[in-house]
Amino acid sequence: MAASSSIDRRTVLDRDAILGHLTCQDPSGLFAAADRVRTQEHGDGVMIRGLLEISNHCNEQCLYCGLRAGNTSLQRFRMTREQIVTEAIAAARSGLETIILQAGEDWRFGPEVVAGIVAEIRKACDATITLSLGEFHRGAYALWRAAGADRYLLKFETSNQTLYSRLRPGRELRDRIACLATLKDLGYQVGSGNMVGLPGQTLGDLADDLLLMARLELDMAGIGPFIPHPRTPLADTMSPALIERNDRTAARACDLEDLTLRSVAIARLIMPGAHLPATTALGSLTSGAREKALKTGANVLMQDITPVALKSLYDIYPDRICRTESAAHCGSCMKNKIESVGRYVQSGHGDVRA
Ligand code: 5AD
Ligand code: SF4
Numbered sequence: 453m454a455a456s457s458s459i460d461r462r463t464v465l466d467r468d469a470i471l472g473h474l475t476c477q478d479p480s481g482l483f484a485a486a487d488r489v490r491t492q493e494h495g496d497g498v499m500i501r502g503l504l505e506i507s508n509h510c511n512e513q514c515l516y517c518g519l520r521a522g523n524t525s526l527q528r529f530r531m532t533r534e535q536i537v538t539e540a541i542a543a544a545r546s547g548l549e550t551i552i553l554q555a556g557e558d559w560r561f562g563p564e565v566v567a568g569i570v571a572e573i574r575k576a577c578d579a580t581i582t583l584s585l586g587e588f589h590r591g592a593y594a595l596w597r598a599a600g601a602d603r604y605l606l607k608f609e610t611s612n613q614t615l616y617s618r619l620r621p622g623r624e625l626r627d628r629i630a631c632l633a634t635l636k637d638l639g640y641q642v643g644s645g646n647m648v649g650l651p652g653q654t655l656g657d658l659a660d661d662l663l664l665m666a667r668l669e670l671d672m673a674g675i676g677p678f679i680p681h682p683r684t685p686l687a688d689t690m691s692p693a694l695i696e697r698n699d700r701t702a703a704r705a706c707d708l709e710d711l712t713l714r715s716v717a718i719a720r721l722i723m724p725g726a727h728l729p730a731t732t733a734l735g736s737l738t739s740g741a742r743e744k745a746l747k748t749g750a751n752v753l754m755q756d757i758t759p760v761a762l763k764s765l766y767d768i769y770p771d772r773i774c775r776t777e778s779a780a781h782c783g784s785c786m787k788n789k790i791e792s793v794g795r796y797v798q799s800g801h802g803d804v805r806a
Contacts, residue, residue: 462666463489463721470659473718474711486717486749493724494751497798498790500783501582501729502548502757504539505766506531510556512586515619516609516650518681518767519556525683529762530560537572543757544579546783549800551579552605552754557586566592567599574600580803582643587627590634597638604635605643607674610650611664612657619650632668641803643672643727648712650678651689658715666722672752673726675715676733677708679769709738713748720749727752736773746793753790755782 463485465473473482507530510519518526531539540551551573555561570581583596584605593604608628610616616625635642646661647653665673680686712734719728729752730745742753756763757779764775774782787797 462724465718465722467656467659467663470662470718471655474655474658474714479710479714479717482714482717482721483748486720487747489720489724490728490749490751495798496795497751498746498795499550499727499752499798499800500548500755500786500790501550501552501752502540502543503552503554503754504531504536504543505554505756505758505762506536507555507558507561508762508766509558509560511559512557512623513621515621515685516647516678516681518683518769520684523681523683526767527765529765530558531759531762533565533569533572535759536569537576539757539759540573540579540581541576543779544573544577546779547799548755548757549579550582550603551757552582552584554584554605555586561585563588563592563595567595570596570599570601587631590638593631593635593638593640597640601640603641603643603671605672605674606631606635607645607647608632608661608664609645609647610653610657611646611660612653615650615652615657618652629668636669641671642668643674644668644670645672645674645676646715647676647678647733648715649708651686658711662715662718662722665719665726670723670726672729673719673723674729674731675712675719676731677712677737679733679737679771681767681769709734709741709744712737713741713744716745716750717748729754732756732773733769736769736771739773743789743793746790746795753786755779755786757782 508519509528509530510521513520513522543551573581580602581600582603582605583601613625617623632642632644648658680689716728728750730742730750732754734745735742756774758766760778790797
């Protein structure tokens with residue numbers, strides 16, 4: 453839960469003001485304000501979270517995602533319980549204080565199996581354990597919390613209900629919001645977020661996404677660009693939010709980077725205490741974009757700690773950066789990135805500031 457002192461300090465922006473920031477000619481004032489708030493609230497430390505992708509199996513059919521069950525050309529993998537525990541503990545011993553276990557919605561990782569894995573990692577090290585395994589019933593979330601999970605990541609993806617159900621066939625936004633409420637109620641620190649530039653998404657939807665993040669009082673908000681995957685139904689799509697801004701295909705990456713950075717900056721103003729990652733998707737869109745995000749409000753980086761042989765199979769979107777590098781290489785690369793923008797690697801568990 454965001455601390456009350458942060459709520460007092462947050463800038464209240466209405467929808468029109470947010471739309472103004474998303475469309476104005478020159479966002480430099482917005483970026484500077486976000487950077488100031490980030491400095492005041494979080495200092496110059498950047499947290500690195502270790503992301504372990506434990507399975508790329510998924511039962512779902514999200515139109516945007518390369519892991520969707522319908523993508524039959526993807527070679528699937530599932531790490532064993534022993535592998536997961538070993539990798540997580542090794543990452544914690546190497547200095548990463550938060551380990552995220554992420555997978556598609558894989559029915560083989562049922563409540564008992566995941567609880568066993570969490571308990572084993574918890575027993576062996578004091579890393580903060582974050583889960584990102586999709587939608588489950590309250591009983592499963594409660595079991596994992598009791599086993600030692602501290603945080604949960606579940607993006608709402610878009611706040612537009614109609615668009616949500618179109619992109620996630622058979623699913624409803626309200627169920628996802630209910631999951632987020634359940635997680636909070638169980639004492640998890642909760643992360644969510646959206647994608648920027650989805651086909652069918654307007655600038656108004658993006659403003660609503662940001663307002664929803666603030667309303668949910670998220671501890672973490674991941675804001676990343678949508679990158680079309682060739683093996684999905686959205687392979688050749690274009691977002692109206694970008695068309696509204698008079699940019700067409702050639703300028704897509706550049707404009708999408710700008711729209712994502714603006715979204716991160718606005719999120720920083722309206723949620724000063726929240727952790728905001730400079731997302732891997734943003735870094736995959738344009739090189740150097742993560743460094744820009746660190747200067748426009750972001751204070752977290754994700755380090756992919758999945759074994760190199762499996763990393764490239766976690767093919768959510770094409771041309772993801774850091775797919776072939778070893779954990780050791782990624783660790784020093786992250787440090788260099790952080791130092792290149794005048795910041796330092798923050799140690800500690802990175803709970804939301806009280
Ligand atoms: N482009 C960018 N991000 C994507 N995700 C899924 N597909 C894509 C894509 N094509 C993100 C979603 C999801 C997370 C696992 O990856 O936000 O929550
Ligand atoms: Fe599965 Fe998540 Fe991808 Fe949807 S976004 S297909 S639930 S991995």
